[in-house]
Amino acid sequence: MLMAAVTALLFGPLLTGLVVYLLPSRRLRDIGPVVLAIGLLGPLWHLGTEVVGAGPLVLALGGHFAPLGIELHVDGLALAMLWLTGIVALAVNVYVSASLPVDAHFPATGFRALWLILWSGLNALFMAADLFNIYVMLELTALAAVSLVVVSRGPEAVSAATRYFLFALAGSLFYLLGVALVYGQTGLLSLRVLETSSWGGPVSLLALGLMTGGLAMKAALFPVHAWLPRAHAVAPSAASAALSALVAMAGAYLIIRLWLGPFAGHWPQALAQGMAALGTAGIVYGSIQALRQSRLKLVIAYSTVAQLGYLLLIFPIASLLAWQGVVYHALSHGLAKAAFFLAAGNIIHLLGNDRLTSLSRRDHRLAGSVMVMALSGISLSGLPPSGGFLGKWWLINAALESGQWWWALAAAAGGLLAAAYVFRVLRHALAEPHPDAARDAPIADNLPRRMFWPPMLLALGAVALGFAGQLLSPVIRIGLPTGVGG
């Protein structure tokens, strides 16, 4: 039963990507992924009850456990990320089912296939339990993600995607080098086995450095973020949502897994302080860049660069509270950022452009999307009541508890900076019409309900996370890595 659930998550989207081609009508092809997304909530639920009931799961494909077979691993963190993927995917699928048919020039088939491959890849990545398997899944997701950027066509997309591709390629290379070093020294690939075996030394530090660098390129962590803003801004909004909420986060997720799992105790505290300093630099840089953009999707994309920085604050603190804070941050960022991008997609759908000045049109059809941006912006800024607030509270609490008040300041200041760029967007929406706002006539008359509700519900979900801490914090503590006291 369990294996069936996992198989469905791994191969369901992939198979649907193939089957959807065979469906006779366009309408069915649009609905197919939605049905799948709803259907996959079942396996997710089953997996959830198993993990909550019996603790972290280790599954072996074909019954061969490590070091011989391929293992999959679902602990509280993986479960949380799988659920996040499932929910964002559901929203994206519903959204796409209405937005793709609207745009006659859009290569809908290509988009759908790539997105379904990406979805499978993400599920696999979050469950992957050995270094090589992670490499394979990284490649798969990167290829799909890069193609999703280029699918919107145009020279701008091609150049953004090329840059993304080069970064992803370099990232994979660095990562693979690191894996080779680990394998050369220990002969092991399984995260679980590595975590419990005694190894270390300068080689492990070098390997960690290479792998972290490689993953940072994929996650677009500052200072190797340069590909992200343009790629996420030119991609179709539904793809941007998945890329920012899930794909970039997946890179950071793996860094956290490596540092706190197999490499726990291998790194000196100074290195951890350095990582957090890089994270803080990313928060400041990303936010300042977000403040300087005149296009909505670029603001949101730079916001992702900033928000990813928080995740690195966990390393110098490395406590249970910090773990909760960071995981919660990842979850609420995922919901809020996906909502934000989909709302931006709605604005583009209505107005044909995403200039901030266009938001000042006195147009009541924009109100719902502005509300979505406000709600998700509250969570991104860590303002109550929202998941972002709870995550920030835990992070600051953890920093103060460990006596490292400067990281508390970093997290707090990051929230203020986020509020600055979020409210800059909202300012445009509430201000008197800008002279430029009337330049282009709206291109669509109305917003289909299937495009309005997914971002709205995601944004409300980000807010609702702020009320779910009691429920979720035990879950994200299941199977803690050794680095935070597991």
Added chain:
Amino acid sequence: MSLYAAMPLWVVLSSMLASVIIFALGEDRRRMRTFINLAAAVIKLILVGIMLAGVARGDQFGVRFALAPGLEFALHADSLTMLLITLSAILWLVTTIYAIGYLEDSPNRARFFGFFSLCVAATMGVASAANLFTFFIFYELLTLSTWPLVVHRGTPKAMRAGSKYLAYTLSGGTVLLIGIIGLHVIAGPLDFVHGGFVTADMAPRSVLVALFVLMLAGTGVKAAFFPLHSWLPAAMVAPAPVSALLHAVAVVKVGIFGVARLVFDVYGLELTAALGMDHLLAGIAAFTILYGSVRALGAVNIKQRLAWSTVSQVSYIGLGIGIGGPLAIVGGLAHLVHQGLMKITLFFCAGNLSEIHEVKNVDQMDGIGWRMPWTMGAFTFAALGMIGVPPIAGFITKWYLGLGGATTGAWWVIGVLVASTLLNAAYFLPMLRRAWFVAPAGGHTDRREAPPSLLVPALVTVLLAVGSGFLAGMPMSPLQWVMLISERFLQ
């Protein structure tokens, strides 16, 4: 948890629900929106009335559930809660009526009234929060819900004022957050306790002082303490009903209410005094009182003058808390209500002046008293009350503050009060002189009073202001209620 005991939750939810419904209704359902607005305001007033009677009887109200391990969302109703909640419930009803009249036919009313209700919900939440965590949630919600009201007109000036408002309040909120979490680390649970839950042995003195200062600064932004005040005069670009609400019950009151909670229920009067923080608070408040009054003298725009007056007047409350001692606290807390009633009247009247006769500056007020006698009558009584002319509400405040200063040996307080009274007179009396005793310029003598929806709220609030002065000795008057509070705190 019975439905009755959970009353604070219903009070908060009644306006929150109204807000959601108003947003969902959209712009065009005008009659329905008006109905929801008024119904929610009346229902809330009834709920608060029931709760007030209950608290007076000694009933316990409270509702709590965990949002996260060790972090509880908790509401309760103590006597201090009721002070702010009752004031807000009454003034919300009159301000809603005023706002409906004021914004007739202007755009974006759904947005306005949605956030208007949300803002009141946040105020109610701050008042009934039972711990610092819950307090903070509503404190920030208030910032978020008032911003759209401040920038409602959308003009460049309004947008700038709004950004200033956000920059101050969100920074203040962040400072407050660090203070609260710091306190959580050293003290654990954050539940308000009469007499304070922080003890001197929890942390070194310097840490306790630092956390107090952080939280005082965080709440002081909204209370408009010098030098954190300059958002308030800028925010007067908001529509008159918003200014009225901001200055009387919502933002500044929530700030000073936070200071009161910090001193009474977090650190406790004793520890506050032991750390020397009472002097800090009283000093800041005294300086702000004088500074705000001096700046009010120089303001030409009526609303701006009123805004500076608020900066000054709200600090009376801080002064009372800072001096400590039963009489000063009574004076300070009574002013929370008295200032609210008087200042809301003044803003209603200022709104009427500009709506009906385009009178926006002090030098345009010549002869306006005879052209709109009811409005200016209300204005006159409220202004005299602010100066402290007996027996209007403001006098009661100053009397008790002065007594409180004298009995605790802080004679300088009387000096501050005298100076401030003279300054109040210096900026209010010229307005009254122009209104009643100077002939209107340019022969404008047409007599045109504001329509009932704008006039009646002003008359109601001025009657309440005069009444709470005249009838200060009656049971359930604001003064008697704060005496009850101070007894409970000083047990």
